[in-house]
Every structure is written in C-alpha cells, then in structure tokens.
Amino acid sequence: MINSTLAKSLESIIGRDHVTVEPDLILDGLNPSLLIKPGSTGEVVECLRNCSEADAAVVPASFMTWLESGNPLRRADVVLSLERMARIIDYSPPDLTAVVEAGLTIGEFNAATRVENQWLPLDPPGSPTASLGAIAACASSGPLRLGFGTPRDYVIGLRLAHINGIESKSGGRVVKNVAGYDMNKLYVGSHGTLAVITELTVKLRPVAEADQTLLVTSASEDSLREIGRDLLASEAQPASVFFTKGISYGDSQAEGRSGLIARFVENEQAVKFQTNLLTRLVKSQGDAMTLNDDEANLIWRAIADCDRLSENSLRLNVPLSSTSIFLDKLLSETDRVVAADLGAGIIRVGFNAADEKVIEVIRRLRADAFASGGSLFVERAATVVRREADAWGEVGLTGALMRSIKERFDPKSLLNPGRFVSGI
C-alpha cells in the first residue's frame, strides 16, 4: 500500500499529529487520502521529496477553500496544507516590505500592518480568510484591481519548495531587485503546478487618508453604465468602478437592484473632489448614496464573492471597448448575476443551468470573447463542466511553452497534475 508506507515516512518528518488519513476527502472525484500539515519550509521540502520517491501526486493547499478550481486534477494522493505556516517572519515598516509564511491569511496580515498605517491592497474572492500563498499561486485579484493592481505587482520575493526535494528563492527583499528574468512572475499565477510557495516577500502601500464608496441606483441600467463610463473618462481616478446586477447589498436600501458602485482611495481633498464629481454625473438619472465603512465592506465583499451566488461562475476578460457589447448580451438573460469591473474589462457572470447547457454557454461566450481579443475563465462549475469545456480554453502556442516549463520543474507531473492551462 503506497499510502501506509508513505504515511509512515511523512509522520517521521512532521509528526503523527500532522498526518491524517482522509477517506472522505474528494477533489474532482478523486480521493487524496492523506492530508499533511508541515510546519516549516524544510519539512515541506522533505515531504515533497518523499512523495516524489513514492510517485504520489501532491495538491498544495492552505485552507482548502478553492481546491476544485481550474481544470480537474488528473491525480491526487496527498493534500499538503500550509495552514500551520502562518507567521510574519520579518516586517520592515520603513521599507514597506514584509516576509511572511504562505499560510497566513490576508486578513490577519493586513490587521498586523494596519498598526503602521500600511496594507496589502488586494481583495480577491475568499479574502479576508484567503491565504497569501494561494492568492499568489492563483494571482487572484478583486474589485481593487483597477486602482491597485494584482498580486504580481506586490510579490517581490518567494521561497519555494520543489517536488524533487530542493528549495529555492526568487526575487529578494528590496523593491527594485530584478536583474535578468523575474522568476516571481513565473510562479505567481501558476496555480501550484510548478512549486509550493512557502514564504513570500511583499511590498506594501500606505493606508490612504480617505476611502469612500458611493452606490448609485437607477431605474435604468443603461444610465448606470453610462455614468460609469463618464466617470472613467473624467479626471477622476477611482480605485474601483463596478456595475452589478443580482447582488444583494445586505440591509441597504438597494437590496437586489442593479447598481453602480465606485470607490475612491486617496487624500481627503482628492476623494471629496471625486465623489462630488460622481454626484454631478449622476444628476437626475439616479440616486447616489455615500456608504459608511460597514456598508462599503459588505458591498465589496459581496462583489468579490459573487461567484458563490450561483452554481456556475464565469470570468470574461474583454477589451474595454467591448465591455458594453458583452454586458448587453449577458444582461439580456434575466436570472444572471453580473459583476462588471468597468475599468478593467472583467465581467463575472453567475447562473444556474444543467451541465450541458453550461458547457454550451461557455463555448459560445468564449468564442465571442476570443474574437474580440479577450478570454473566458471558468471560476466555478462542476468537474464534468470544467473537464469538457476546459477552465481556460485553448491558449495556442503558449500551451507548448508552458508544458515545457512544467516538464522542467515537475518532470513526473506530480504537483496539481492536470489543473492548469492545457491540462498541465
């Protein structure tokens, strides 16, 4: 039995308490029957070496909240969770940098840096309880993307454990440290298929003086979208501008209605100028409501986590010039949840339907997105749908390049096998 022998060798590395047999854990229809929780990079490296020698496929993880994502796994024998590795190793407020273990959640990290008036301005789905390792591995971003960018902009160094039992580092601890290839960019967004991220060095931003969210509602969806376009064309520099449909805003008066939501994060004066400008743009076309911090948090979390509202969720990435055409298409179907990042050209759409219908919708929308120079990613759907339709779709010549990189890093294909583009 591969697992009892392997379990014993893993126990000898990390202790019996941190190796559990999981007969009921199912991922993409597979049972990775061992769950292991190493406590240091050295232990991760040793565990990977043992798994590789036993030819066991490893699923890197943290809190295991988004493990059925991307393309379905081809094999899964061991889930390696970094949940125990959640320390801030070094934090240097004057340099605006920190070194953290990958199992730390973004919420805990930002609570610690807030004391110094600094933050990591990322708000991906699943935050604040998402781990920094997974956010980097999936390059996950949320509504703040327009104003603050993505994990690729903030990860300046990584410590990595490789499947062949070696450890490596990329980048460093100073903000401008890249000579030659920036290897961080290779690992960030590789969905745990190249290496396990054990530590990250991130750069931080100062917390702005003011952070204000406005919710605009109107009887006319067209008016909301037009106001959004006008705002983006104006001299304002919003951190987020979203058009949404079908998303509940908790107790606010706008429950369930379509809305335009904009966030401004700058100094007091600049935020005041921009909120006034938006109010002027709204004129008599709708109502603009300034939200308090709790209401704003609720709205932005609801938007980031909108994929939880439906069984299926798709993310379209389209050129800004095509956003309107795609929104027209998507909004014509009444029962859909839509969250459109008007400034970044990302439209997330959620709906419920039978698997065959979902596959057909994905193929149709993907062909349209592709024709306009965009792409479609399946954020959430049944395993059979992700297998048939492919979570990313055809990526052309890039697929061959990525396959050859995977072969170099993981020749036996043991790290998240099948999960990423082209089933690598």
Ligand SMILES: Cc1cc2nc3c(=O)[nH]c(=O)nc-3n(C[C@H](O)[C@H](O)[C@H](O)COP(=O)(O)OP(=O)(O)OC[C@H]3O[C@@H](n4cnc5c(N)ncnc54)[C@H](O)[C@@H]3O)c2cc1C
């Ligand atoms: C409901 C929901 C919807 C989401 N939707 C999206 C989305 O649409 N787009 C998106 O980009 N992200 C999405 N995410 C992911 C999210 O932004 C975070 O990445 C995730 O929530 C982190 O959760 P976790 O720490 O439990 O990671 P896990 O669920 O444990 O892992 C998530 C993924 O990251 C890999 N991984 C985890 N840790 C490491 C590591 N240390 N090294 C290498 N690989 C690792 C795993 O193999 C897995 O592929 C979603 C998450 C949730 C819960």
